[in-house]
Amino acid sequence: MKALILRDLRLAIRAGGGFGLGLAFFLIVIVLVPFGVGPEAAVLRRIAPGILWVAALLAALLSLDRIFALDHEDGSLPLLATAPLPLESVALAKAIAHWITTGLPLTLAAPGLGFLLNLSPAAYPWLFGGLALGTPALSLIGTFGAALTVGLRRGGLLLSLLVLPLYVPILIFGAEAARRGGDGLEATVPLVFLGGIALGTLALMPFAAALVLRINLR
Amino acid sequence: MSIWEYANPKKFVETTTPLLPWTFGLAGLCLVGGLIWGFFFTPDDYRQGATVKIIYLHVPSALMAINAWLMMLVASLIWLVRRHHVSALAARAAAPVGVTMTLVALVTGAIWGQPMWGTWWAWDPRLTSFLILFLFYLGYMALWEAIADPDTAADLTSVLCIVGSVFALLSRYAVNFWNQGLHQGASLSLDAEKNVADIFYYPLLACIAGFVLLFIALVLMRTRTEIRVRRIRALELRARRAEART
Numbered sequence: 001m002k003a004l005i006l007r008d009l010r011l012a013i014r015a016g017g018g019f020g021l022g023l024a025f026f027l028i029v030i031v032l033v034p035f036g037v038g039p040e041a042a043v044l045r046r047i048a049p050g051i052l053w054v055a056a057l058l059a060a061l062l063s064l065d066r067i068f069a070l071d072h073e074d075g076s077l078p079l080l081a082t083a084p085l086p087l088e089s090v091a092l093a094k095a096i097a098h099w100i101t102t103g104l105p106l107t108l109a110a111p112g113l114g115f116l117l118n119l120s121p122a123a124y125p126w127l128f129g130g131l132a133l134g135t136p137a138l139s140l141i142g143t144f145g146a147a148l149t150v151g152l153r154r155g156g157l158l159l160s161l162l163v164l165p166l167y168v169p170i171l172i173f174g175a176e177a178a179r180r181g182g183d184g185l186e187a188t189v190p191l192v193f194l195g196g197i198a199l200g201t202l203a204l205m206p207f208a209a210a211l212v213l214r215i216n217l218r
Numbered sequence: 219m220s221i222w223e224y225a226n227p228k229k230f231v232e233t234t235t236p237l238l239p240w241t242f243g244l245a246g247l248c249l250v251g252g253l254i255w256g257f258f259f260t261p262d263d264y265r266q267g268a269t270v271k272i273i274y275l276h277v278p279s280a281l282m283a284i285n286a287w288l289m290m291l292v293a294s295l296i297w298l299v300r301r302h303h304v305s306a307l308a309a310r311a312a313a314p315v316g317v318t319m320t321l322v323a324l325v326t327g328a329i330w331g332q333p334m335w336g337t338w339w340a341w342d343p344r345l346t347s348f349l350i351l352f353l354f355y356l357g358y359m360a361l362w363e364a365i366a367d368p369d370t371a372a373d374l375t376s377v378l379c380i381v382g383s384v385f386a387l388l389s390r391y392a393v394n395f396w397n398q399g400l401h402q403g404a405s406l407s408l409d410a411e412k413n414v415a416d417i418f419y420y421p422l423l424a425c426i427a428g429f430v431l432l433f434i435a436l437v438l439m440r441t442r443t444e445i446r447v448r449r450i451r452a453l454e455l456r457a458r459r460a461e462a463r464t
Binding site for chain 2: 144158165166168172173190193197211212216
């Protein structure tokens with residue numbers, strides 16, 4: 001499994017892997033927001049947690065179809081399915097690789113970009129914690145979605161339509177945690193829910209993704 | 219004589235053929251009767267005036283929107299476990315009916331909300347949950363359309379329905395957490411104490427019965443259509459294969 005993760009990481013970092021693209025997209029969306037809503041600092045401070053979360057969601061979404069696309073194109077997906085490693089572990093390895101290349105950089109960059117949106121200082125740790133718990137769940141759900149649409153032409157748009165409603169609870173709890181933390185309130189409750197969702201998806205999504213991959217590989 | 223006999227498409231179509239006009243007729247009777255009763259023969263509410271009458275459309279459609287998804291969930295499970303094509307096609311058939319019910323609920327809710335709350339839309343937990351449910355329906359229907367092989371499509375959409383149900387439930391509670399909301403609490407229950415006043419209750423029951431029967435009739439009709447579409451496809455394939463051989 002480690003070999004699979006390392007392979008995916010190497011592929012992502014090399015040619016056209018899109019390693020930095022998620023991060024760049026994140027930055028661009030954050031920069032666009034003040035142009036859209038106006039530069040007033042108070043307004044930006046209020047919407048900053050939500051915008052950072054939505055941008056993180058979209059950035060994670062963009063790189064989802066790459067999870068299985070390359071393997072599907074060069075025919076290695078059936079090989080992975082018949083390998084000694086269980087398909088569930090393959091799906092988990094793919095999700096981990098996706099998180100390391102997309103979710104982790106986003107989590108690390110978000111506090112850095114928070115100052116662009118005048119994020120209130122108290123919110124930073126809650127934002128970071130929320131993203132640290134939420135982005136693995138995003139990757140896991142995204143892997144399931146990618147498995148559903150593997151091999152479809154125009155699968156990207158359908159993938160967004162399928163996956164974004166599944167992302168809603170994570171967005172709600174994450175943004176709520178950052179908002180409450182920013183207002184100086186206690187925000188452990190949403191974080192605990194996020195942790196629950198992260199653990200739940202960790203337990204269940206690899207099985208769902210593997211089931212769907214097997215259906216698609218028939 | 220068990221319910222699984224109706225998994226045979228031929229028996230399903232044979233049995234529903236005489237049943238369908240009666241179901242539609244009964245649905246029409248309950249709906250028209252209930253709506254006329256509710257709109258014209260009940261007094262205006264002392265607080266909400268005549269606009270409360272939209273409850274006769276809003277509540278049944280909202281109930282059916284949820285129940286349609288639950289029916290799709292059960293049908294999906296039956297397909298995954300027992301591989302009855304009729305079940306998968308019934309789930310496929312129910313989706314557009316469900317999405318329309320959701321839309322009716324959202325629109326009638328907005329029409330009710332404008333005079334009541336002064337706004338067409340509010341990010342209230344129930345409204346938001348319905349909007350999310352609407353998106354789940356759209357995704358489900360889109361996935362059916364996107365995949366060429368019918369059996370693969372049935373399998374994938376079944377898994378999506380199951381995973382979607384878990385997340386829909388999760389979203390419901392997340393949204394409750396996110397916003398305490400304007401929508402009134404449960405005012406309709408089998409416990410008579412908490413009910414909307416009796417004089418509104420009975421026409422409402424009639425409308426609910428009408429919507430349930432309408433849902434059943436529409437899904438039966440659409441499932442029959444899906445079965446026929448599959449038959450046509452099989453016939454075409456057979457014809458093409460026969461041509462290819464000669």
